[in-house]
Amino acid sequence: MNALVEPRIVWRAREDTEGRRRFMTMRRREILVSIFSPVVILIAWELLVRATLLDARFFPAPSSIVGTFWAVIRSGELRNAVTVSLTRIFAGFLMGAIPALLLGLVLGLSRMVRAFANPIVYALYPVPKVAILPLVMLIFGLGEMSKYVIIAIAVFFLVLVNTTAGVVMIDRIHFDVARNFNASRRDFYLHVVLRGALPSIFTGLKLALGVALIVLVTAEFVAARSGIGVLIYESWQVFAIERLFVGLVVVSFLGYVLSLLLDELERLVIPWQRDRR
Amino acid sequence: MEDLVKRFTLPTGSVVALDRVSFQVREGEFFCIVGPSGCGKTTILRILAGLETKSGGEVAVHYHQNGRPRSAMVFQEQSVFPWMTVEANIAFGLRSQPMPAGTRRDIVRHYLDQVGLTTFARAYPHQLSGGMKQRVSIARALATDPEILLMDEPFAALDEQNKLLLQQELLRIWDESRKTVVFITHSIDEAVALGDRVLVMTAQPGQVKRVVPVDFKRPRNIPELRRDARFGELVYEIWSALRDEVLRAREGRG
Numbered sequence: 217m218n219a220l221v222e223p224r225i226v227w228r229a230r231e232d233t234e235g236r237r238r239f240m241t242m243r244r245r246e247i248l249v250s251i252f253s254p255v256v257i258l259i260a261w262e263l264l265v266r267a268t269l270l271d272a273r274f275f276p277a278p279s280s281i282v283g284t285f286w287a288v289i290r291s292g293e294l295r296n297a298v299t300v301s302l303t304r305i306f307a308g309f310l311m312g313a314i315p316a317l318l319l320g321l322v323l324g325l326s327r328m329v330r331a332f333a334n335p336i337v338y339a340l341y342p343v344p345k346v347a348i349l350p351l352v353m354l355i356f357g358l359g360e361m362s363k364y365v366i367i368a369i370a371v372f373f374l375v376l377v378n379t380t381a382g383v384v385m386i387d388r389i390h391f392d393v394a395r396n397f398n399a400s401r402r403d404f405y406l407h408v409v410l411r412g413a414l415p416s417i418f419t420g421l422k423l424a425l426g427v428a429l430i431v432l433v434t435a436e437f438v439a440a441r442s443g444i445g446v447l448i449y450e451s452w453q454v455f456a457i458e459r460l461f462v463g464l465v466v467v468s469f470l471g472y473v474l475s476l477l478l479d480e481l482e483r484l485v486i487p488w489q490r491d492r493r
Numbered sequence: 494m495e496d497l498v499k500r501f502t503l504p505t506g507s508v509v510a511l512d513r514v515s516f517q518v519r520e521g522e523f524f525c526i527v528g529p530s531g532c533g534k535t536t537i538l539r540i541l542a543g544l545e546t547k548s549g550g551e552v553a554v555h556y557h558q559n560g561r562p563r564s565a566m567v568f569q570e571q572s573v574f575p576w577m578t579v580e581a582n583i584a585f586g587l588r589s590q591p592m593p594a595g596t597r598r599d600i601v602r603h604y605l606d607q608v609g610l611t612t613f614a615r616a617y618p619h620q621l622s623g624g625m626k627q628r629v630s631i632a633r634a635l636a637t638d639p640e641i642l643l644m645d646e647p648f649a650a651l652d653e654q655n656k657l658l659l660q661q662e663l664l665r666i667w668d669e670s671r672k673t674v675v676f677i678t679h680s681i682d683e684a685v686a687l688g689d690r691v692l693v694m695t696a697q698p699g700q701v702k703r704v705v706p707v708d709f710k711r712p713r714n715i716p717e718l719r720r721d722a723r724f725g726e727l728v729y730e731i732w733s734a735l736r737d738e739v740l741r742a743r744e745g746r747g
Contacts, residue, residue, distance in 0.1 A: 389572045396542050396566045397586035397637065407585075411576040488576045488617040 276458045281465070284458035293447070298466065301436070301443040304360065305428055305474070308367025312428075313421065316375035320417075321409055323376070324383020337376065345370045345431050346438075353439060363435050370431045374424040375417070382416025383409055415489060418482045425478060429471050444470070509698035510536050513550065516692055516701060523667060523674045525684035527731065528694030528702075529742040534677045536699075538643050541675065542566045556640045562590075565639035567647045570626040573618045573633075580605070580614045582629050586637040604632040607666055624655035628662075635666065644676045648683065660686060661715050668712045681735065685727045686715045693734045696742035702734050 258278050264270040265277040272280075288294045323330050349366055356362040386409070394408045436445020448463035450456075510533040518524045528534045539545040540552060542564055556563050565586060573582050584601050605611045608628035618626050627647055634642060648656045664687065667674065678684050684691045685707055693702040707727060709718060718724050 387571060389568055390574060392544055392566075393568055393572050393574070393585070395544060396568075397633075398562070398589040399585070400589060403585075403588055407577070408574070411574075414576070486576070488619060 273457065276461060281458050281461045284456075285462050285465070288447075288459065288462050294462070294466065297442060297444050297447045297463075298470070301432060301445070301470070304363045304367060304432055304435075304443065305470075307360075307364040308432075309371055309424070309428055311364055312368035312371030313375045313424065316372045316420075317379050317417065320376045320379025321383055321405065321413070323380040324386075324413065325409065330380070337373065341373045341377065345427075346434050349435060349438060358439055363432070363440065366435050367428050367431050370427045371424040374427060375420040378416050378420025378423070379413055382413030382420075385416065386412035414486050418478070418486065422475060422478055425474055426471070429467065429474075433467060512698035512700045514694075514699060514701055516704065518673060518675060520673055521671045523676065523687060523689045525676045525678060525688030525691045526694060527678055527681055527684045527691060527735065528699060529696045529735065529739045530679060531697050531742060532694045532738070533697065533699035534694055535645055538566070538645050538675065538677050541641075542643050554641065560590075562586075562637050562639045564641040564643055565634040565637045566643040566645065567631050567634045568645060569647065570623055570630060570650055573626045573629045575618050578615050578617055579610055579621070579629050582618070583632045583636050586633050590637070600636055604636045607635070608632045608662070622655075624651050624659060627651065627659060631659075631663070631666075635670075639672070641673045641675065644674065646677055646679065649679070656683075657715060663687070664711075664713055664715070681728050681731045682719075685724060685731065686713070686718055691731060693731055694738070696738040702738065705731055705734075 261270070261275065262277050262279060265272050265275060285294075323333055345366060348369065349362075352366050352369070353362045356365050390408055390412060394404050399408065432443070433445040433448070436443040437449045440446050444463055444467055448460055448467075451459035451463060514533075514537065526534045526537065536545060540547050541554070544566075554563060574585070577585065580601055583604055584597060587597050587600060602611070605614055608631060610625060610628055610632070613621060613625065618629065621629070627650075631647065648659055651659065660683065676684070676687060681691075688707050691705045691707060693705065694700065695702045705727065709721070709723075
């Protein structure tokens with residue numbers, strides 16, 4: 217039974233003949249597909265409307281929206297609305313994010329402060345921001361300040377919670393290193409705590425941006441005379457559906473551009489994570 | 494030259510981690526501490542570094558008042574700041590010492606060279622291997638030119654080849670500076686290869702079991718050393734002293 221039998225079947229590992237070239241074309245194909253998916257949707261939409269399978273009263277054809285878009289741009293209406301809304305976003309964002317960041321660092325470092333503040337934070341955090349809007353308007357009036365404040369409140373909690381978590385997650389050994397090498401207070405806060413928490417802080421900022429847009433449009437629906445929210449709301453009231461869609465496209469575009477900006481900023485200040493993704 | 498002495502005696506509170514541990518380290522000595530895990534060897538180091546307080550006894554470090562830091566710790570590799578370049582990591586300990594920026598740059602460059610990371614000066618730690626990160630940690634401590642170098646199982650996470658390489662490099666650097674080193678390890682082999690004396694600790698509560706002198710000539714070549722019959726004898730001697738303790742530690746946890 218132990219006669220040596222030549223194995224008859226030979227398996228050979230496959231050779232990689234295309235290698236890197238195939239990888240490149242894969243990547244290029246991916247980009248092409250990403251560009252074409254919205255185009256395909258738009259074409260399908262246009263065709264469905266032309267074939268009257270889609271009600272043009274609610275879903276006006278993209279071609280007709282483009283025309284309206286042009287008109288709104290030319291009248292200066294769009295520029296005005298975008299300027300007003302962007303100012304609100306920026307002001308509100310800064311007013312919310314900066315104190316949240318500073319407070320988050322303190323909360324992350326001290327268990328006692330955390331124990332004191334956590335119940336307050338978690339009681340206020342889930343309150344829908346729209347629900348506080350009337351109170352905010354009562355205190356800050358109907359002007360711009362009340363819009364800044366309501367956006368700031370929304371941004372504040374998300375940045376606070378994420379900054380705190382970021383500091384808590386820093387490996388304790390880094391604090392030991394700072395102590396062992398007699399780091400100054402400034403070095404400790406800036407180069408150990410803040411930089412250690414940056415990745416998590418950016419998670420908070422990105423989430424906050426989305427929420428800021430929601431709160432912005434809502435606030436503009438309820439109490440504003442200009443802005444993108446107003447453009448959308450007024451269009452609805454006069455049944456100018458194309459204009460309404462223009463507003464929607466602009467909001468989505470704003471959100472897209474702002475999050476791209478945040479991504480870029482993140483790459484800039486967190487270079488040590490750049491090629492991790 | 495005065496004789497540097499450190500003395501420990503530390504009965505702790507409810508859980509006694511270290512029980513009346515006493516030893517002296519001489520200036521310029523490479524002193525190793527081995528013991529079963531949980532025997533408190535890291536605690537000794539942390540007390541020496543001022544990162545932890547003692548509950549009793551006396552710990553004294555005699556040092557020269559010449560502006561050099563009393564001690565610097567080589568932490569385990571994950572202690573390297575992931576958000577700083579290799580350069581910035583090494584310079585971190587120097588930030589608290591007043592000196593012109595040029596001097597600081599020169600020091601950093603010198604230690605980059607010493608640990609062979611010059612080409613990686615601008616790299617971030619995640620681009621480095623574990624062994625390279627450990628070199629950064631070593632250079633960061635050396636750059637501050639401390640009187641005492643404290644090392645907490647610096648090579649524990651490395652593979653055999655890297656470990657041997659770094660041990661040899663550490664010996665080379667040490668031969669040049671002859672700093673006082675307190676080196677914690679769980680590897681008997683490592684302790685014998687590096688140390689002038691090896692302190693063997695008992696299982697919890699940590700006590701001094703015995704101190705074994707290692708009198709190999711320096712500079713040492715670790716692979717050559719391992720071929721020496723006396724090397725095996727020393728390892729065996731320390732292992733014999735340690736064996737009961739390791740078994741006790743296992744039972745205690747059982």
